[in-house]
Amino acid sequence: MQMMHRGLKLFAATAIALSVSACSMLQDSGVSYEQDKTYKLTVLHTNDHHGRFWQDRKGRWGMAARMTLVNQIREEVAAEGGNVLLLSGGDINTGVPESDLQDAEPDFLGMNMLGYDAMAVGNHEFDNPRAILEQQEEWANFPFLSANIIDEKTGEPVFNPYTTFEFDGLRVAVMGLTTTDTPKQTSPESVEGLEFKSPVDVASKLVPELEEKADIIIASTHMGHYTDGNFGVNAPGDVTLARKVDGIDLIVGGHSQDPLFEPDQQNGTYIVQAHEWGKYVGRADFEFKNGELKLVDYKLIPVNPKNAEVKIAQDEKMLALLKPFQDKGSKLVEVNVGSIDERLMGERKEVRYFPTNAGILLGKAFMEKTGADFATMNGGGIRASIDAGDISYKDVLTVLPFGNTVTTVEMNGQEVMDYLAVVATKPVKSGAFAHFAGAEMVIDGDKVSDVKIGGEAIDLGKTYKMAILSFSAGGGDNYPNLKTKPGFVDTGFVDADVLREYVENHSPLKVAEFEPKGVIRK
Ligand SMILES: [Zn+2]
Numbered sequence: 001m002q003m004m005h006r007g008l009k010l011f012a013a014t015a016i017a018l019s020v021s022a023c024s025m026l027q028d029s030g031v032s033y034e035q036d037k038t039y040k041l042t043v044l045h046t047n048d049h050h051g052r053f054w055q056d057r058k059g060r061w062g063m064a065a066r067m068t069l070v071n072q073i074r075e076e077v078a079a080e081g082g083n084v085l086l087l088s089g090g091d092i093n094t095g096v097p098e099s100d101l102q103d104a105e106p107d108f109l110g111m112n113m114l115g116y117d118a119m120a121v122g123n124h125e126f127d128n129p130r131a132i133l134e135q136q137e138e139w140a141n142f143p144f145l146s147a148n149i150i151d152e153k154t155g156e157p158v159f160n161p162y163t164t165f166e167f168d169g170l171r172v173a174v175m176g177l178t179t180t181d182t183p184k185q186t187s188p189e190s191v192e193g194l195e196f197k198s199p200v201d202v203a204s205k206l207v208p209e210l211e212e213k214a215d216i217i218i219a220s221t222h223m224g225h226y227t228d229g230n231f232g233v234n235a236p237g238d239v240t241l242a243r244k245v246d247g248i249d250l251i252v253g254g255h256s257q258d259p260l261f262e263p264d265q266q267n268g269t270y271i272v273q274a275h276e277w278g279k280y281v282g283r284a285d286f287e288f289k290n291g292e293l294k295l296v297d298y299k300l301i302p303v304n305p306k307n308a309e310v311k312i313a314q315d316e317k318m319l320a321l322l323k324p325f326q327d328k329g330s331k332l333v334e335v336n337v338g339s340i341d342e343r344l345m346g347e348r349k350e351v352r353y354f355p356t357n358a359g360i361l362l363g364k365a366f367m368e369k370t371g372a373d374f375a376t377m378n379g380g381g382i383r384a385s386i387d388a389g390d391i392s393y394k395d396v397l398t399v400l401p402f403g404n405t406v407t408t409v410e411m412n413g414q415e416v417m418d419y420l421a422v423v424a425t426k427p428v429k430s431g432a433f434a435h436f437a438g439a440e441m442v443i444d445g446d447k448v449s450d451v452k453i454g455g456e457a458i459d460l461g462k463t464y465k466m467a468i469l470s471f472s473a474g475g476g477d478n479y480p481n482l483k484t485k486p487g488f489v490d491t492g493f494v495d496a497d498v499l500r501e502y503v504e505n506h507s508p509l510k511v512a513e514f515e516p517k518g519v520i521r522k
Pocket of ligand 1: 091122123124222254255256
């Protein structure tokens with residue numbers, strides 16, 4: 001309901017921008033743009049923001065510097081008589097505690113100030129309960145777009161499928177599409193009752209409708225850019241969409257978090273993506289004349305990267321908006337999340353030498369969140385101890401400061417044996433030294449035997465689900481790379497958040513329940 005309302009509101013706002021002279025022209029030919037006029041349209045875009053409203057500790061990125069950059073471009077484009085559309089490829093949520101703890105309010109208010117025109121709904125928008133997503137739609141004064149997320153009860157799209165803009169007679173439609181991987185990458189409750197339809201099927205029907213209404217068709221997607229359409233274990237992405245659906249002029253993407261320095265061109269469609277976290281603003285300068293759209297220039301503009309020669313100043317108005325949120329976020333991080341009766345052993349001299357209660361606790365937290373049968377945790381990933389007594393969220397973040405995500409992979413018993421032969425035999429004194437929860441075994445030199453999963457002897461033909469951090473799953477510490485395996489899922493849940501949730505749900509924690517046992521080293 002509320003989305004329909006916003007859609008109407010937006011449509012009304014753009015209708016006002018429509019010039020009166022253009023309006024009356026060429027009604028019968030079905031177009032409203034002026035013949036022989038060159039229209040300049042600049043599309044700016046970002047994606048996979050993930051809570052980075054504030055610049056990082058090294059002064060990189062952040063919405064205040066982005067604001068300065070976007071303002072400069074707007075002035076430049078206006079001086080040339082052009083217009084700007086600012087789009088997001090989605091995934092505003094999840095990744096920075098100061099944002100997560102405030103339901104990304106600063107991020108959405110910052111997007112308002114930046115003047116975002118529309119945003120694709122990303123999978124991480126479903127990390128929170130649906131009520132929070134609805135609250136975020138209220139905060140935003142731009143529409144959340146997705147044509148392929150359908151309410152199972154009504155058969156209707158849950159979000160606006162598209163929105164339209166009009167610039168002196170030039171009509172632009174922007175539709176939204178969301179990866180069908182969303183249900184397996186987020187919490188089941190928040191996608192309950194929703195059907196994620198094939199973006200190709202949905203767009204095949206929608207694009208011909210939009211062609212009646214618009215001169216330029218843009219898809220703002222959160223589906224991923226996979227080179228040459230090789231999407232592997234992921235759902236099909238932007239390249240597949242462009243190849244299978246005719247008539248899309250531009251795809252502003254996200255999800256795979258690629259820096260695409262040159263637009264990919266597929267079947268007459270340009271595909272762009274601006275890496276992640278506001279590290280870049282993508283800028284596509286188009287010219288439109290007599291029905292022909294031409295990309296004149298494209299670049300990814302870095303926003304205060306590591307070795308920037310000239311720093312972009314932070315916009316004062318944006319800083320004034322965001323500073324109170326950053327201050328509040330810093331306090332919220334100190335919040336008490338539970339307690340423990342004895343010390344959780346996370347010192348370097350412990351976790352790289354023998355299995356500790358910290359490793360087991362982490363493994364159990366990952367298993368509970370993902371429903372995995374067992375978990376593997378690299379000792380080097382455990383960065384601090386937690387002393388007996390109260391546990392703050394900050395304590396949790398010192399144990400897991402890297403913001404890895406929890407991933408799962410399905411393997412049959414034989415594959416588990418092969419995997420353990422590599423991982424369980426990693427030497428002590430190394431970050432690779434592995435802790436296991438839910439699995440027992442005997443390790444003798446480079447041999448692993450007597451493996452039990454969930455207390456039962458391993459069945460070589462049975463399928464098991466293992467939880468592990470994204471770092472290790474990607475081949476960190478020379479672990480086998482699992483990301484290319486069928487049955488691999490990156491849940492997108494940040495490790496510290498998973499641990500926090502476990503601590504909240506099980507406090508007061510008793511260290512005795514996380515005593516490492518069952519892994520015998522000879
Ligand atoms: Zn995503």
